[in-house]
Amino acid sequence: MHVLHVVGARPNFMKAAPVVRALASLKNIHQTIVHTGQHYDPNMSDVFFRELEIPQPDVNLGVGSASHARQTADIIARFEPVVLERKPDLVLVYGDVNSTVAAALVCSKLLIAVGHVEAGLRSRDRTMPEEINRLLTDQISDFLFTPSQDGNENLLHEGIAPEKIFLVGNVMIDTLVRLLPKSEQYRPAGAQSKYVLVTLHRPSNVDDLPWLQQMLGTLAHISKDLTVVFPVHPRTRQRIAQLEHQAVNNGCLQLVDPKPYLEFLALQRDATVVITDSGGIQEETTFLGVPCLTIRENTERPITLTMGTNTLVGRDIKRLEKEVERTLAGASRQARPLPLWDGHAAERIAAIISNSAVMCRGSSGL
Ligand code: UD1
Numbered sequence: 484m485h486v487l488h489v490v491g492a493r494p495n496f497m498k499a500a501p502v503v504r505a506l507a508s509l510k511n512i513h514q515t516i517v518h519t520g521q522h523y524d525p526n527m528s529d530v531f532f533r534e535l536e537i538p539q540p541d542v543n544l545g546v547g548s549a550s551h552a553r554q555t556a557d558i559i560a561r562f563e564p565v566v567l568e569r570k571p572d573l574v575l576v577y578g579d580v581n582s583t584v585a586a587a588l589v590c591s592k593l594l595i596a597v598g599h600v601e602a603g604l605r606s607r608d609r610t611m612p613e614e615i616n617r618l619l620t621d622q623i624s625d626f627l628f629t630p631s632q633d634g635n636e637n638l639l640h641e642g643i644a645p646e647k648i649f650l651v652g653n654v655m656i657d658t659l660v661r662l663l664p665k666s667e668q669y670r671p672a673g674a675q676s677k678y679v680l681v682t683l684h685r686p687s688n689v690d691d692l693p694w695l696q697q698m699l700g701t702l703a704h705i706s707k708d709l710t711v712v713f714p715v716h717p718r719t720r721q722r723i724a725q726l727e728h729q730a731v732n733n734g735c736l737q738l739v740d741p742k743p744y745l746e747f748l749a750l751q752r753d754a755t756v757v758i759t760d761s762g763g764i765q766e767e768t769t770f771l772g773v774p775c776l777t778i779r780e781n782t783e784r785p786i787t788l789t790m791g792t793n794t795l796v797g798r799d800i801k802r803l804e805k806e807v808e809r810t811l812a813g814a815s816r817q818a819r820p821l822p823l824w825d826g827h828a829a830e831r832i833a834a835i836i837s838n839s840a841v842m843c844r845g846s847s848g849l
Contacts, residue, residue, distance in 0.1 A: 484512050486836065487571035490540075491519035491558070491582025493527050494655075494763050497744065498577040498600055500535040501657035501829035509837050514538075515569055519558045519582040520545040524717060530743040535658060551581060551612055558585035566593055573598055573836065576620060579613035579762070579783075584620045591623040600654055600832065602627035603634025604762075604783035610687070613762070617783070626839075628832050630654070630766075631786045631821065651831040652823025655763055656770050660826030662745060669749035677709055677755040679807070684716035685760040688778055694798065695719075696726050698778070699736075701800050702758075705807060706736040712750060714742045756810045758803070765793045772818045774810045776803060791818045 486506055490499045499516075506512045518540035522528045532539065544561040546554055558581065566574070566589055574590045575598045576583045583599070590597045599620050606614050621627055621638060629635050630653040638648050671678070681702060689695050702711050715723065715738050723738070742750065751757060751767055756774045759765065765784050768775035769791025780797045787793035796802045823831075 484573070484837070485515065485569070485571045486512055487515040487517060487566070487569060487574045489517050489519065489562070489574060489576050489582060489586035491521035491546075492578075492580040493522050493531065493741075494761075495577040495580060495582065496528070496531040496535055496537060497658040497763070498654045499575070500537050501654050501661070502575060502600060502832055503537060505829040505833035506836065509833055512837065515542070515571065516540045517562065517565060517586075518543045519562070519585070520547055521554065521558070521580060521582050523547055524741075526741050526743070527717065534662075534744045555581045555585045558582055559589055562586055562589045563593070566590060566595060571595060573626075575600055576624075577601060579604070579617045579620070581612070581616065584616040587620045587623050596626070597624045598626035598628060598832075598836070599624040600628045601630055603629040603636075603638045603648070605637045606781045606783040608781045612686075614783070626835070628654075628828075628835075630828070631823075633785060649831075649835050650823065651835070652825060652828035653766060653821070654828045654832070655766060656824040657826050657829050658744075659748065659767055659770060662748060663752070666745045666748040666752060669746050671712070671746075671750045671753055677811070678753075679705060679709055679711045679756050679758060680750050680754040681711060681713040681758045682716065682764060683713075683758075683760050683778065684719050685779070686718075688760050688798075689716075689719045689722045692722065692726060695722055697800055698803075699723070699726075701803060703736050705804075709755070709811070710735040710737065712737050712739065712754075714739050714747065714750075716741060756807060758807075765791075766824075768792055769818050769821070770824060774816070776806050776810070778803065786821060790821055792816055 488499050506514055520543050542565050546557040573596045576586050577600045587597045602621050608614055627638055627648045628651045635648050635650055683689055705711055752771055754773055757768050758776045760778045765775055765777055765787045769787040775793045776796050777793055794806055796806050
């Protein structure tokens with residue numbers, strides 16, 4: 484059986500890594516990795532392949548950055564000939580980035596079976612590009628691998644046939660479980676004392692310059708008492724450069740380059756509190772038991788609110804300041820162990836794939 488993986492952006496790499504490993508341990512599975520090139524900076528891509536020990540991509544589509552329409556269209560146009568030439572039995576797509584929906588669409592038109600890893604998550608906010616990607620990818624996938632029960636419920640509610648849905652657990656946590664011991668080699672600077680870890684990259688936060696300025700002002704204020712470490716995503720770096728008042732980097736607000744996986748994991752592990760708008764970090768902090776304040780009005784990962792350490796603070800600076808204070812005063816919630824977030828989700832995916840007798844959509848009538 485030939486399984487082709489499509490990855491493109493940073494959050495895909497930690498999800499694909501365990502699935503590639505799990506499939507490699509099975510007999511009679513041939514694997515191909517296609518990188519769309521959505522993320523191309525070495526510190527957003529290459530370093531993750533090295534640290535996560537993902538084999539080098541067989542094909543790089545080299546699409547780079549562009550508008551959503553252009554980027555998605557380029558992936559579609561460049562991926563189709565690869566599929567026609569390589570003839571995979573199954574294509575696996577990951578998460579909710581533009582590469583995910585673009586590759587799924589190509590395969591659905593060519594009657595190639597698609598498996599969506601991290602299916603079923605919903606923020607119910609259609610202004611988020613990722614929500615559109617999630618909705619569309621799930622509608623045209625044949626295997627929907629969900630990380631938590633809420634994902635199954637969302638898919639059933641949208642009319643997806645139950646036999647396509649597989650509750651397997653969280654593959655990103657597989658990578659975390661495997662590499663947490665290795666992250667021990669990193670003791671983040673200042674880890675002897677308390678520090679705040681920050682990541683922000685969502686368009687709704689960083690493309691709104693007055694709001695970005697306000698958030699940076701608050702972080703600078705917090706950093707008078709406590710070190711704030713902020714690895715800055717390229718999108719955010721570009722927006723900060725456009726701000727009128729650049730004087731944010733005084734006090735202990737450290738604006739640093741994006742971190743490799745292991746170093747970032749160590750930063751999360753030892754943080755007093757994490758402030759973010761990322762999806763994956765809400766899950767990783769829940770697993771690690773580290774308080775997380777999410778600067779968004781909603782989340783597609785509600786289980787991190789109900790069972791984890793995540794708190795939505797919305798776009799409310801006062802609330803953010805209050806929650807930081809509360810957390811520093813020790814008022815954080817204990818995370819409970821989440822079902823199937825156990826380091827073995829990818830093995831379950833591999834078992835389902837190898838047990839599926841007929842993988843080809845054309846002959847199975849999927
Ligand atoms: C993408 C995903 C988002 C994910 C995020 C993680 C979509 C719709 N969004 O958002 O879900 O959480 O990745 O990082 O797919 N850039 C570089 N170097 C790079 C990559 C990007 O400089 O290696 C710059 C480009 O100028 C680009 C901007 O960052 O304009 C945004 O990149 P893009 O891939 O379009 O979206 P992200 O904001 O990274």
